[in-house]
Every structure is written in C-alpha cells, then in structure tokens.
Amino acid sequence: MSNNRKYDKTMEDCYSVQNMKKASDLDLITSAINGDASSFEQIINKYEAQVSATIYGMLGDTQEADDVGQEVFIRFYKSMDKFRGDSALGTYLTRIAINLSLNEIKRRKRRQFFSFDTPIEKELSELYSDKESNKLETKELVQMALLKLDPKFRSVVVLRLVENYSTDETAIILELPVGTVLSRLARGQKKLKQILSPFMEEM
Amino acid sequence: MKKIENLSYKQLDSELTVSEEKELLQLLKNDSKAKLEHDKILAVRGSVSAVRKSSFKPLFKERVMDKLLIAERTEPGITFFDEINFLSKKILIGALTVAVLLIGYNVTTTENLTIGTALGVPEVTLDDSYNSVLYSYYGDTYE
Numbered sequence: 001m002s003n004n005r006k007y008d009k010t011m012e013d014c015y016s017v018q019n020m021k022k023a024s025d026l027d028l029i030t031s032a033i034n035g036d037a038s039s040f041e042q043i044i045n046k047y048e049a050q051v052s053a054t055i056y057g058m059l060g061d062t063q064e065a066d067d068v069g070q071e072v073f074i075r076f077y078k079s080m081d082k083f084r085g086d087s088a089l090g091t092y093l094t095r096i097a098i099n100l101s102l103n104e105i106k107r108r109k110r111r112q113f114f115s116f117d118t119p120i121e122k123e124l125s126e127l128y129s130d131k132e133s134n135k136l137e138t139k140e141l142v143q144m145a146l147l148k149l150d151p152k153f154r155s156v157v158v159l160r161l162v163e164n165y166s167t168d169e170t171a172i173i174l175e176l177p178v179g180t181v182l183s184r185l186a187r188g189q190k191k192l193k194q195i196l197s198p199f200m201e202e203m
Numbered sequence: 204m205k206k207i208e209n210l211s212y213k214q215l216d217s218e219l220t221v222s223e224e225k226e227l228l229q230l231l232k233n234d235s236k237a238k239l240e241h242d243k244i245l246a247v248r249g250s251v252s253a254v255r256k257s258s259f260k261p262l263f264k265e266r267v268m269d270k271l272l273i274a275e276r277t278e279p280g281i282t283f284f285d286e287i288n289f290l291s292k293k294i295l296i297g298a299l300t301v302a303v304l305l306i307g308y309n310v311t312t313t314e315n316l317t318i319g320t321a322l323g324v325p326e327v328t329l330d331d332s333y334n335s336v337l338y339s340y341y342g343d344t345y346e
Contacts, residue, residue, distance in 0.1 A: 037268065044264045049257035056256040069259045073267045142250045161251045167216050186212040193247045200243060
C-alpha cells in the first residue's frame with residue numbers, strides 16, 4: 001500500500017514538473033508573440049540541442065544542417081500563434097525538424113542527380129579503404145552509416161536511438177502506427193549492423 | 204540467427220512475452236553465436252546513441268534572430284510584385300470565365316457542333332471552299 005502511495009506521489013511530481021515545463025514554454029511563446037524577442041531567444045537556447053541532434057542525425061554534419069536548423073525556428077516563429085500546446089514544444093519542433101530534413105534529403109537527391117558531386121555511398125567506401133590509416137573515428141563512421149539508411153528508416157532510428165523518444169512518441173511524431181515504427185526500427189538497425197560489422201572490433 | 208535478432212530488437216524496443224523472455228535467456232546462455240549477435244546489436248545501438256550532436260555551429264541563436272529581423276524588415280506588407288501577382292491572377296480568372304461563357308454560348312447556338320464552332324471559328328462548308336477556288340480562277344465572270 002505504502003509502495004503504491006509512493007508511486008502515485010512520484011507520478012504526481014512527474015506530471016507537475018511536466019506541466020510546469022509546458023506552462024513555461026507557453027509563457028515564453030505568449031511573450032514572443034507579443035514582441036518580446038528575448039523570450040524567443042530563450043526558446044532557441046532551450047531547444048537548440050534537441051533540434052540539432054535530430055537534424056545532424058538526419059543530414060550529417062553539413063552546412064545544410066545548420067541552415068535547416070535555422071529554418072526550423074524561423075518556421076516556428078512564423079506560426080507560433082497556431083501552437084496550441086497539445087504536444088510538448090520539443091516534440092513539435094522535432095516534427096518540424098524531421099519534415100524539413102526529409103525535404104532537404106529530397107532536394108539533395110535532385111542536386112546529386114544533376115551534378116557530379118560525390119554521393120554519400122562513395123564517401124563511405126572511401127572510409128572503408130581508410131580503415132588502416134587511423135583517420136577513422138567511430139562517430140564519423142556511425143554518422144556515415146546512418147546516412148546510408150533510407151530516410152524513412154533513418155528518421156525512426158534517429159528519433160528512437162539518438163533522441164531517445166519512446167516508440168509511441170516516435171510514432172506520434174512521424175504520424176505512423178507503432179507497428180510500422182517497430183518494423184522500420186528493426187530493419188534500420190539490421191542495416192546499420194550490416195554496414196558497421198566490419199568495424200565492430202574497433203568500436 | 205534471425206530468431207535472436209528478432210527477440211533482441213523486441214526486447215529493446217517493445218515488450219517480450221514471458222515465453223519469449225525465457226527463450227531469449229536460453230539462447231544467450233547456451234548459444235555463443237547468439238550471444239555474440241546480441242552483443243553486436245547492443246554495440247550498434249550504443250554507438251548510434253553516441254553520435255548525438257547537441258549544438259549547431261557557434262552563434263546559432265544570433266543567426267536565427269538576424270534572419271528573423273531581416274525577414275521582418277523585408278516584409279512590410281504587400282509589395283509591388285505581390286500586387287502584380289495578385290492582379291494577374293484576377294485577370295487570368297476573368298479571361299478564363301469569359302472564354303468558358305463564350306464557348307458555352309457557341310455550343311448552345313450552333314447546330315453543327317465541332318471544336319471550331321465551339322471556339323467561334325466561322326463554319327466553312329465544302330461549297331464555300333469550292334466557290335472560292337472557282338472564283339479565284341474565273342474572276343468576276345464566275346457566277
């Protein structure tokens with residue numbers, strides 16, 4: 001009985017902390033809508049890490065990633081008045097980040113089709129050949145392996161494994177059934193294991 | 204090997220049933236290859252979680268705020284080009300409406316319905332073309 005009470009208390013605390021967080025986000029948004037630039041700056045400070053993790057996971061460490069990151073906050077700024085607080089602000093921004101990253105991937109594919117730029121696959125094979133020379137960094141390699149995944153698998157892997165969202169939250173963000181998220185997650189991880197297997201000892 | 208993969212992923216991202224949990228434990232205990240595969244899966248997951256990059260390039264916030272400021276300055280309301288764009292859309296819609304009305308009128312008033320008549324092109328009969336050829340040949344004497 002006392003254990004149950006303790007559990008209820010913990011849950012209550014959790015909810016109140018979450019509500020406080022949500023309330024303060026809404027306060028910041030209201031102030032920003034009323035023209036307080038510093039409130040919007042606080043929003044950027046608060047969510048830069050989360051947004052950057054998503055975008056770098058999706059696009060890799062590129063100049064476009066930074067541009068897409070800026071675009072996420074600009075888009076949010078322009079539609080702030082439509083934010084009703086149904087979901088947490090972090091989740092809302094992550095959704096924008098995923099959508100803009102997917103758009104950027106499509107644009108990148110079009111650009112690659114019409115240009116002679118080195119495709120990602122080539123860069124990865126170069127990394128493979130550099131295996132002996134200590135150039136290879138695990139992080140870099142994993143990042144490249146992530147970029148080899150089909151975007152629909154990549155988005156699930158990034159949200160679940162990089163951003164640590166639960167499978168349910170991932171499903172909500174991507175507007176997919178949980179079953180689809182689970183199967184894409186498994187397929188994505190299998191592919192990653194296949195790509196990274198030759199380097200497993202070093203990792 | 205597929206079995207251990209499926210069970211491992213299910214354990215990590217979803218929930219195993221009691222029997223599946225027992226099966227996984229058995230596999231990990233008795234099958235060294237399965238254990239190795241399970242460890243690989245965990246290693247890949249660990250390395251993917253570690254790629255989290257939690258900030259953009261320095262002065263990110265400043266860049267966003269600058270862009271917003273520029274956007275606000277350059278969007279003082281409806282610009283001249285917006286006006287032209289808006290007007291041309293109106294003209295286009297008006298022209299299309301007139302064209303549809305005319306075609307409708309032509310379709311309802313002509314007996315012999317062809318694309319030409321619908322578009323208001325005068326109907327040319329075989330006699331008309333025949334007469335014009337004969338007229339050009341005989342001149343005024345042709346009657």
